[in-house]
Amino acid sequence: MNRKRLCICFAVLFGVAGLALRAAAQEPEKLTLKSAVTLALQNSRDLALARVQYNVAQNVAGVDRAEFRPNLYTGSGIAYSNGFPETPGGAAPSVFSLSYTQTLFNLPLRGQLHADEDRAQSQRLEMERMRGVVIVRTASDYLELAKIRHTLDLLRAESASAQKILEVTRERAGAGYELAIEVTRGELTLARITHRVLQLEGRDAVLSEQLRDLTGLTADQRVEVSTEEEFTAGLEQSAGQIMDMALASDPVLKEAENERLARQHILKGERGGYWPTVSLVGEYSVLSKINNYQEFFKTFQRNNVNVGLQVQIPIFSARTNANVALAKSQLDAAELALISKRKDLRWDVEQKIHGARELDAAREVARLELKVAQESLSMVQARFDDGRAGLRDLEQARLEESEKWVSFLDADFAREQGQLLLLQSTGQLARVFQ
Secondary structure (H helix, E strand, C coil): CHHHHHHHHHHHHHHHHHHHHHHHHHCCCEECHHHHHHHHHHHCHHHHHHHHHHHHHHHHHHHHHHCCCCEEEEECCCCCCCCCCCCCCCCCCEEEEEEEEEEEECHHHHHHHHHHHHHHHHHHHHHHHHHHHHHHHHHHHHHHHHHHHHHHHHHHHHHHHHHHHHHHHHHHHHCCCCCHHHHHHHHHHHHHHHHHHHHHHHHHHHHHHHHHHHHCCCCCCCCEECCCCCCCCCCCCCHHHHHHHHHHHCHHHHHHHHHHHHHHHHHHHHHHHHCCEEEEEEEEEEECCHHHHHHHCCCCCCEEEEEEEEEECCCCCHHHHHHHHHHHHHHHHHHHHHHHHHHHHHHHHHHHHHHHHHHHHHHHHHHHHHHHHHHHHHHHHHHHHCCCCCHHHHHHHHHHHHHHHHHHHHHHHHHHHHHHHHHHHHCCHHHHCC
């Protein structure tokens, strides 16, 4: 009998343990801010596209670079000729030919090569910029979702407090101690909280879907974030140091500088179009006796080799003049664009610095207002425990404390967003999320 009971106890224990393990396996894993950013960088389609475009830009430069490297061709063909035996291209008929070409000196082509290399570097900077965009987008969505989840908890508590206040107010109005308008005010407060909850639940669904898309989670996975995690990575440097960091690291400004450099290389190359171009050429061919080719010459030699330099000297080229004028105007446009972008960056960073300071001050105000509300709630709670305050007074204090909590969460999230944007401008995101 005891053995039977013991077996039943073990079976129950194993069954409970199995249920616990299955429940733990089904429970979604909670994302941290850094893990969400890491997953987003691994799964971002925009970042993958930027990498491909960088590869394309490198290959474009490789096409120009290939002209300065050896190029070897071979081939054969067949054609009918009547009269002097030659191929449609004007060469002697051959059974087999081998051609070699390599550009040695061509300033316009060299300038285009340098310009394409500069633009490849710009595309690499664009890839880095897109990396920052993905980090900011993911971090902002994560922090906002965490704020919304925390706010929803507070608003549900607010709804319970507002419901209790409304019930007490209705009782007092029924007894003639309150005006009917007070009941309406209580109903309005409860309706506003309900409306706010519905709004935040809709935003929760949108942000959850965005985070699933960014991090590569499946559509049926619930996104679990930490509502306790704080993002505190503000810059401690002075405004002047922050400005210098932004000017030194901003990818958009660097891209504009690279474009100006590319235009300088193109202009230099086009001006070099007045100089000769030199190419190394060579050809080996095995001639054919088709159409009595040997009868047109006193001697016939089947194997032929030609090696030498091909030099083209421009005497008058209207196209070169036009290309130089075009390159000069494009360089002027690139320089003006660079000046404009530098001014825009200065203005943007100054705005972000002032905005960050204002958001810090607003968060401090919200924190102190929350502290006052919490202390007021403690005082009302003490009076309620002593019988010197009613339930409506206590619930009203809880409602005000919850509202201050919501205001503090909004101010804290706004400050975090400001920090993210400032870190992005100064190129410090990689340091924070490495």
